[in-house]
Amino acid sequence: SYVLTQPPSVSVAPGQTAMITCGGNNIGSKSVHWYQQKPGQAPVLVIYFESDRPSGIPERFSGSKSGNTATLTISRVEAGDEADYYCQVWDSSSARVLFGGGTKLTVL
Amino acid sequence: QLQLRESGPGLVKPSETLSLTCTVSTDSIRNSPYYWGWIRQPPGKGLEWIGSIYYSGSTYYNPSLKSRVTISVDTSKNQFFLKLSSVTASDTALYYCARRGSSDWFDPWGQGTLVTVSS
Numbered sequence: 744s745y746v747l748t749q750p751p752s753v754s755v756a757p758g759q760t761a762m763i764t765c766g767g768n769n770i771g772s773k774s775v776h777w778y779q780q781k782p783g784q785a786p787v788l789v790i791y792f793e794s795d796r797p798s799g800i801p802e803r804f805s806g807s808k809s810g811n812t813a814t815l816t817i818s819r820v821e822a823g824d825e826a827d828y829y830c831q832v833w834d835s836s837s838a839r840v841l842f843g844g845g846t847k848l849t850v851l
Numbered sequence: 852q853l854q855l856r857e858s859g860p861g862l863v864k865p866s867e868t869l870s871l872t873c874t875v876s877t878d879s880i881r882n883s884p885y886y887w888g889w890i891r892q893p894p895g896k897g898l899e900w901i902g903s904i905y906y907s908g909s910t911y912y913n914p915s916l917k918s919r920v921t922i923s924v925d926t927s928k929n930q931f932f933l934k935l936s937s938v939t940a941s942d943t944a945l946y947y948c949a950r951r952g953s954s955d956w957f958d959p960w961g962q963g964t965l966v967t968v969s970s
Contacts, residue, residue, distance in 0.1 A: 776956040778898075785947055786898065788958035797958060829898055833955040839913050840888075840900035840955050 745834040747843035754849040761817040763846045765830030768811060773832040775813040777806060780845075781826045789828075790815060817848070825850045853878045855948050855961035863942075863968050869935040873948030873961060874928075880906045881926035886951035889922060889933045891944040892963075899944075903951050904931055938968045 748766040755761040765775065775793050778786035788797050790806040793813060803818045817824055830843040859871035873887070880887065888903035902912035904922045912920050916935070924931040935942060945965050949957035 774954045774956075776954075778957075785960040785963050786957075787960070788952075788956055791952060791956040791958075792954060831898075831956065837914060838911065839915075840890075840903075842898040842900065845897045 744837055745832075745841060747830055747832065747841055749828075749830060749843040749846045751844070752847045752849065754851055755817075755820050756851045757820055757822060759820055761820050761824070761848055763815045763817075763828050763830075763848065765813040765815070765843050766811055767813075767832065770811050770813055770832065771808060773834070775806070775808060776831045777804075777815045778829045778831065779824075779826045780829065786829065820848075820850055822850050824848060853950065853959055855950065855959065857946060857948050857961045857964040859946075859964060859966070861965060861967060863938055863966060864970050865939055865968055866937055869933070869938050869942060869966055869968075871933045871946055871948075871964065871966070872930050873932070874930050875950075876929070878929075879926075880924060880929050880931065883950075887924070887931050888949050888951045888957055890947045890949060890957065890960075891942075892947070893941075893944045901933065901935075901946075903955075940968050942966070943968045 777790040779789045780786040793808045794806040827845045829845045854876045863869045886903045889901040902922045904910045919936045921934040945963040947963045949960040
C-alpha cells in the first residue's frame with residue numbers, strides 16, 4: 744500500500760529556514776497538502792496543491808515537489824512555528840486519503 | 852467564518868457503537884458544493900482519515916474501516932454524523948470533523964472531541 748514518509752523531527756534556529764520532506768512513490772502525480780498542528784490544537788491547512796497558501800497563512804510558508812519528494816519550506820522560522828507538520832495526498836490506487844507520519848519541528 | 856464543532860459521548864464501551872455529530876455553523880451544508888469529512892488521531896500519534904460525505908449523501912470511506920463506518924448527513928440541521936461499530940481500545944482517539952476541499956484537503960477543522968473506548 745502507498746506510504747508517505749516524513750522525518751520524525753527537524754530542528755532549526757530562529758530566523759533560519761526549515762525544510763520538511765514528504766517522500767512517496769510517484770508523488771509527482773499526486774496533489775500534496777500540508778498541515779500544521781500545534782500542541783492541543785486541531786490541524787490547520789498551511790499549503791494545498793503543493794504550493795498554494797490558504798488565506799491568512801504567512802508567505803514564509805511555501806511548498807514544492809520534485810521527483811518522489813514534496814517539501815514544505817518555512818523561511819525565517821519563528822518560535823511560534825514550533826509544531827507537528829503533516830503531509831497528505833489522495834491515493835487513487837487504494838481510494839483513500841493518506842497522511843504522512845508527521846514531523847515535529849523544534850525551534851532551538 | 853465557517854466553524855465546525857464535534858459532539859458526542861466521550862466514553863464508549865468495547866463492542867458498542869461510537870456516535871458523533873459535527874455541527875456546521877455560518878455556512879450551509881446544502882448550499883455548499885463541498886464534501887465533509889471525519890479524521891481521527893490516537894493520543895500521541897498521527898492522523899487517520901475515516902471517510903467523507905457530500906451534502907447529497909454520497910460517501911466514501913477508508914477501506915481499512917469501511918466495514919464498521921457509516922457517515923450520514925442532515926442538511927436541515929446543518930449536521931453530519933459518524934457511526935463506528937464494534938469499537939475496541941484501538942479506536943480511542945481525538946475525532947475531528949472538517950470541510951473537504953476540491954482535492955481532498957481539509958479546511959477548516961473542528962476542535963476535536965476525545966473518545967475513549969473502555970469498559
